[in-house]
Amino acid sequence: MKKVAKFYKVSEVQLNENNLKEEDILLPKRATSGSAGYDFFAPFAFSLQRGESIKIPTGIRVKIEEGWVLKIYPRSSLGFKYRLTLNNTVGIIDSDYFNADNEGHIFIKLTNCGEKPLEVEKGKGFAQGIFIEYGITEDDDCTSTRSGGFGSTDKKSF
Secondary structure, eight states, X not given: OOOOEEEEEOOHHHHHHTTOOGGGOOOOBXXXXXXXXXXXXXXXXXXXXXXXXEEEEOSEEEEEOTTEEEEEEEOHHXXXXXXXXXXXXXXXXXXXXXXXXXXXXXXXXEEEXXXXXXXXXXXXXXXXXXXXXXXOXXXXXXXXXXXXXXXXXXGSOO
16 A cells, blocks of 8 residues: 555644644544545534534644545545535545645534434544545646645636
C-alpha cells in the first residue's frame, strides 16, 4: 500500500479561533488494517435533531502528495442508521489545501436527514476520509495556486 499523506493537528491559533483544545483533537486513523477510511473523531460532543445541521471544526489538516485527494464521507453506520449526510455530499480536500490561509483546517458540515435524533460523544468517529488518486487531462495547463481556504478556488479569474 502506497503511503501518500500525513495528518497533523492545526496550530494553537486555529484551535483558539475555533474554540478547540489541543487535547481534544485526535488524529484520524483506520479501525482495521483492511479499512479504506480514516475515521475523524468528534472534538466535542454534539447532537442533531431531525433536520438540524452542524459545522464541525476538526482541528485536523493533512499533507497529501500531488495527484491524490482526500474524500470525506459520513461514517457508514451513521449514514445508514440516521441518514446523516455531508452538506456538500462529499468533502474534497485537495493536496494544495494544506497551504491555505487557514492552514488547511478541515471542517465537516453535517445534516441529520433521518427521523431520529443523533448523539455523538466527544472522541467518537463521525466521518471518514479516503485517499484517492486522480488524473488530469492531457491538455491541462493550469498554473494557478491556492491562497484562500474553503471555496477559494472559484474566486480566481480564468
